[in-house]
Amino acid sequence: DSGVTQTPKHLITATGQRVTxxxxxxxGDLSVYWYQQSLDQGLQFLIQYYNGEERAKGNxxxxxxxxxxxxxxxxxxxxSLELGDSALYFCASSAYTYQSPLHFGNGTRLTxx
Amino acid sequence: AQSVxxxxxxxxxxxxxxxxxxxxxxxxxxPYLFWYVQYPNQGLQLLLKYTSAATxxxxxxxxxxxxxxxxxxxxxxxxxxxxxxxxxxxxxxxSGNTPLVFGKGTRLSVIA
Numbered sequence: 710d711s712g713v714t715q716t717p718k719h720l721i722t723a724t725g726q727r728v729t730x731x732x733x734x735x736x737g738d739l740s741v742y743w744y745q746q747s748l749d750q751g752l753q754f755l756i757q758y759y760n761g762e763e764r765a766k767g768n769x770x771x772x773x774x775x776x777x778x779x780x781x782x783x784x785x786x787x788x789s790l791e792l793g794d795s796a797l798y799f800c801a802s803s804a805y806t807y808q809s810p811l812h813f814g815n816g817t818r819l820t821x822x
Numbered sequence: 823a824q825s826v827x828x829x830x831x832x833x834x835x836x837x838x839x840x841x842x843x844x845x846x847x848x849x850x851x852x853p854y855l856f857w858y859v860q861y862p863n864q865g866l867q868l869l870l871k872y873t874s875a876a877t878x879x880x881x882x883x884x885x886x887x888x889x890x891x892x893x894x895x896x897x898x899x900x901x902x903x904x905x906x907x908x909x910x911x912x913x914x915x916x917s918g919n920t921p922l923v924f925g926k927g928t929r930l931s932v933i934a
Contacts, residue, residue, distance in 0.1 A: 711865060752912065752927070754922070799865055807854075807916045807919060807920065808854045813866040814865050815864055
């Protein structure tokens with residue numbers, strides 16, 4: 710058990726809809742990362758927050774947004790969903806620096822129909 | 823920018839045989855390198871990490887990896903494969919102030 714909790718485990722929704730994915734980091738970790746995993750693109754870094762502030766941005770679409778709350782949990786909001794957004798979305802947390810290992814949740818599998 | 827190339831999207835070995843998963847990296851500054859494993863329906867777990875303290879790094883479950891700067895490689899090995907090693911393996915690199923970048927992964931199959 711990594712200590713990182715992601716909800717929900719599965720999400721099925723229709724095109725054009727909006728969903729929110731939630732992540733609780735491992736106790737004591739200040740950094741939260743979001744990754745998207747798909748068969749064709751592999752693991753793509755989306756965005757990172759550190760102690761409530763955005764720290765780094767990767768290949769995140771404008772339709773996607775995220776935030777980290779004072780209690781350090783994070784939410785990833787996906788809007789105007791398209792079929793191509795179907796993927797496994799992982800949250801990971803780490804203690805401090807980029808050199809610290811990431812601890813991954815079990816992911817949220819999003820299916821857009 | 824740093825990047826990782828994993829040679830072979832699928833590797834198949836017999837139980838008891840040597841496991842060799844290849845990873846080459848590109849980085850303009852000294853890198854930190856990682857191997858992660860992903861079992862079906864689970865998140866990624868850290869196998870081992872290179873931080874420049876030693877070129878040969880030992881990880882969990884009998885895996886180890888050797889950092890070779892001259893070859894920009896960080897190949898993962900295990901002397902004897904077990905059925906439970908069947909999974910997807912990811913090599914990853916971080917250098918400077920940038921988040922972890924993953925390779926595309928290698929699926930390891932172990933044949934009885």
